[in-house]
Amino acid sequence: MSTDQNEYVATLPLLLTEVEVRRVDGVSPSFVRIELGGSALAEFGVDGPVHDQRIKVIFPNAAGNLPDFTGADESWWTSWMEIPEDERGSMRTYTVRDVLGEGADTRLVVDIVTHAHHGPDADGHGDALDGAGNAWAQQAAVGQRLVLMAPRRGHDFGGIEWAPGQATRLLLVGDETALPAIRGILRDLPADASGAAFVEVPVDGDVSSDVTMPNDVTLTWLPRNGAARGEALHAAVLAHLTGEAPTEALTVADDEIDPDLWETPVYSSSGEAVAEATAVPTGQAPYAGLYAWIAGESRVVTGLRRKLVNDLGLDRKQVAFMGYWREGVSMRS
Numbered sequence: 124m125s126t127d128q129n130e131y132v133a134t135l136p137l138l139l140t141e142v143e144v145r146r147v148d149g150v151s152p153s154f155v156r157i158e159l160g161g162s163a164l165a166e167f168g169v170d171g172p173v174h175d176q177r178i179k180v181i182f183p184n185a186a187g188n189l190p191d192f193t194g195a196d197e198s199w200w201t202s203w204m205e206i207p208e209d210e211r212g213s214m215r216t217y218t219v220r221d222v223l224g225e226g227a228d229t230r231l232v233v234d235i236v237t238h239a240h241h242g243p244d245a246d247g248h249g250d251a252l253d254g255a256g257n258a259w260a261q262q263a264a265v266g267q268r269l270v271l272m273a274p275r276r277g278h279d280f281g282g283i284e285w286a287p288g289q290a291t292r293l294l295l296v297g298d299e300t301a302l303p304a305i306r307g308i309l310r311d312l313p314a315d316a317s318g319a320a321f322v323e324v325p326v327d328g329d330v331s332s333d334v335t336m337p338n339d340v341t342l343t344w345l346p347r348n349g350a351a352r353g354e355a356l357h358a359a360v361l362a363h364l365t366g367e368a369p370t371e372a373l374t375v376a377d378d379e380i381d382p383d384l385w386e387t388p389v390y391s392s393s394g395e396a397v398a399e400a401t402a403v404p405t406g407q408a409p410y411a412g413l414y415a416w417i418a419g420e421s422r423v424v425t426g427l428r429r430k431l432v433n434d435l436g437l438d439r440k441q442v443a444f445m446g447y448w449r450e451g452v453s454m455r456s
């Protein structure tokens with residue numbers, strides 16, 4: 124692939140460009156932090172704060188090769204999908220943790236969760252047991268190259284779900300994959316924001332002091348340390364909303380989980396009709412004025428959705444529920 128990325132990014136309203144790994148840090152037991160750079164990133168830009176901006180990364184195929192998007196136009200996706208799956212590289216979704224530098228020295232920082240071997244995937248694919256993103260992160264080194272799909276300044280890319288409107292109380296909930304997004308949202312909040320954030324991480328060593336937030340926002344870390352995924356998150360969020368610890372553990376049947384779970388005040392993956400977003404989330408007392416953003420493993424998010432919407436009666440318009448990944452399923456594109 125050409126190293127002069129600018130010659131073809133200009134044809135697309137987004138960045139679809141090869142980038143170089145400029146730095147790799149094993150920041151904590153479950154996260155590898157990578158810094159991606161390249162002259163095309165001079166064109167990176169979001170209209171406003173980055174919040175939970177998502178991006179796509181294409182990891183090399185087994186032979187170490189990346190797809191060549193030189194001269195790509197609007198048909199790039201169709202052309203890429205026509206390449207046999209084991210040759211085209213693997214696309215996964217991540218969050219922009221930070222943007223460093225400027226101009227041709229712009230770098231995007233991404234925190235990748237590393238996860239252990241999980242046995243055969245539920246979707247029947249045996250080739251991605253460890254996950255392309257996970258496997259790549261565990262061997263990441265400066266100088267390696269990836270393909271990045273990211274917002275191009277001046278063009279609508281989407282990918283920011285944080286939309287609290289005029290909410291008076293905020294609730295952020297997520298697991299380790301949502302930590303980069305929650306951190307970005309907290310960093311970009313106005314100084315007078317108030318609310319609470321709950322983040323479940325694999326182990327104590329993943330708790331980080333590198334999070335900034337307004338004075339009236341609290342952040343609660345919930346290291347699992349071997350406990351069941353979502354258990355602590357479920358208990359803490361329900362106690363926060365109701366003032367009482369739940370008496371039952373979270374149980375969600377397989378057929379209750381929407382594999383593409385993505386529900387925001389303005390979109391529903393289930394096709395459910397969605398009303399227009401309101402400036403101030405309405406909802407019934409005691410939840411009037413609350414806006415909740417919840418992301419992580421789909422079973423856990425599904426369980427929280429059931430509790431918040433069905434049991435506590437939160438209005439769908441005041442909550443964003445996002446399945447960032449699903450246990451036992453490879454998130455291949």
Ligand SMILES: Cc1cc2nc3c(=O)[nH]c(=O)nc-3n(C[C@H](O)[C@H](O)[C@H](O)COP(=O)(O)OP(=O)(O)OC[C@H]3O[C@@H](n4cnc5c(N)ncnc54)[C@H](O)[C@@H]3O)c2cc1C
Pocket residue numbers: 177215216217218219233234235236237238239241244251252253254255256257258299300301303304446447448449450451452453454455
């Ligand atoms: C909007 C959005 C933003 C995201 N931001 C980030 C981010 O900043 N950092 C980040 O690390 N992830 C993030 N994710 C989640 C990430 O895309 C998924 O975890 C993805 O499955 C990782 O791909 P993989 O190749 O490692 O594993 P896959 O090939 O997708 O899956 C292989 C196996 O690994 C399991 N698996 C996948 N992820 C995990 C995990 N975290 N823990 C345990 N097992 C897992 C799967 O269940 C499957 O059994 C984001 C997802 C979305 C939708």
